[in-house]
Amino acid sequence: MAAEAIVNIGVLATMDEGEGLMGLRRDGAVVIDDGRIAWVGASSNAPAADASFDAGGAAVIPGFVDSHTHAVFAGDRAAEFDARMSGARYTAGGIRSTVAATRGASTEELTSRTQHLLDEALRQGTTTAEIKSGYGLDVATERRLLEVAARFTEETTFLGAHVVAPEMADRRGEYVDLVAGPMLRAAAPLARWIDVFCEEGAFDVDETRRILAAGRAAGLGLRLHANQLTMSGAAALGVELGTASIDHCTFLSDTDVDALAASDTVATFVPGAEFSTRQPYPGVERLRDAGATWAIASDCNPGSSYTTSMPFCIALAVREMGMTPGEAIRAATLGGARALRRDDVGRIAVGARADLVLLDAPDPVHLAYRPGVPLVSRVWRDGQAATRWTKRVA
Known part of the structure; x- marks a missing residue:
């Protein structure tokens, strides 16, 4: 060459x-x-x-290194966005509508949709992207989503613990068993990471601990959705387990901030989600003072952050989160690399x-x-x- x-x-x-x-x-x-x-x-x-x-x-x-996306999905949730902009409250439950659409989509449709989104991201400067599963919630579809993701990136994440599958809503213990057992075994050969949405309406701290421990035993690195809607204790769990990144971090206690600063876990912010859900934007002042490391990611998904634009997220972080332009650009490049534990990007x-x-x-x-x-x-x-x-x- x-x-x-x-x-x-x-x-x-x-x-x-x-x-x-x-x-x-x-x-x-x-x-x-x-x-x-x-x-x-x-x-x-x-x-x-x-x-x-x-x-x-x-x-x-x-x-740009986009360390948090859900880029393999089908369907559209524009009506849900419209309702939120008219005053409806955001909850994790809307994920289930995307699950239904995704289960019904062909692999070719999912691949084409993902290609389109990543091409869109590339035109806006993204050159490395992580992609999660999580819109299948059954063994076959979760594996299929990871097969699609693996066509595009080495940074694949198993997120069977996104929410409890709708058909098992009254059997959540069985669903946790499924995620930590057969679903994980099917997904692990195709994934680098495992993630859990630890939040009201999704999984609690004890369930999260069990699923992440199973993922670690299967050889996967750990990631975590935490503290998006509540101060749940999930951030402290993420630091305790040594997760590479804790994502969202909308609500952090002073203890959480100190724990992050004393660890090599990255706090990954997704300001596109705050924009789309009308949740309060987190500030970075305490993290800056404590010396913690943070990243910015798009959280590209159809429900709560339907954007592939890292420049848009940078602008939001500067205007709404108190980052300087330099801090935001660094968070979208080197910060994202650290959240993926990469030194080559x-x-x-x-x-x-x-x-x-x-x-x-x-x-x-x-x-x-x-x-x-x-x-x-x-x-x-x-x-x-x-x-x-x-x-x-x-």
Whole structure:
């Protein structure tokens, strides 16, 4: 593969922790070779390469790392969104309508829908995405959803514990047995992670502990939906178990914040969900003061955050959650990588994957400064200009 130099970058955001919040370099350059970053430095010092791309003074950032999506589903819940915007309260129960639509969809339909969403995300700068199951809630469909997800990403998550399957609503103990037993055995070969929605209307702390322990015994990494609607104690459980990420974190106690700061568990915020459910936006002031690590993800799903746009989530995080633009961009790149326990994405450094985003803007701050404007003008994924999402080659 020919080496390519990207030169004349006005502002290069490397996310190098030794160079400030975003690792900003002026008049920077990057050399890509064999899908990886081979060199980073001043444009005037760029080594010779087989090809050169002139960034024209625009900004370049790492590709976004979206560490929380539910991108394999069928159906639409626009009516539910309309009702919420008219005053109805959000609950976890709407998931069941998506389950019915998803169970009835063909694998080809689900694959096509997922391809469309990921292509949409790619056009907005996302180059790494996690995908959960969770809209099957039976053994065969959960496995089928993971088979679809595995066509697109190595970051697959088994979420059989999304809610209790509707046909087992009065037999929740049996459903927990199913998730932690036969469903997990069918899903584990296709998943890297296991997740549980620990919340009012979904699973309690004891059920969550049991399911996550079974997933760990099956060799899966741990993730957790927690503290979205209530201060349930789930965040403390996530830190105790060493989950890679605790997602939502809308309601955190001071004890939760301190526990997160003392651990390597990432607090992943999904501001698109607050936008869509009219829940209060969490603030980051206490996490910042405590020294905790956080990420931003899209939570792409049809019910509570039907967006693939990480720039939109960045703008929300700045306006509604008290993040600085630099903190939000870092959370959507390096933060997401940490939430997936990856060091090969989310940053522009020698040896990392050549996932780069060229902005139609002179500074990354424009992602929040110009909300809703399509500022992504070019995306490199594994060193190649990309317009269609494909699964990475290891």
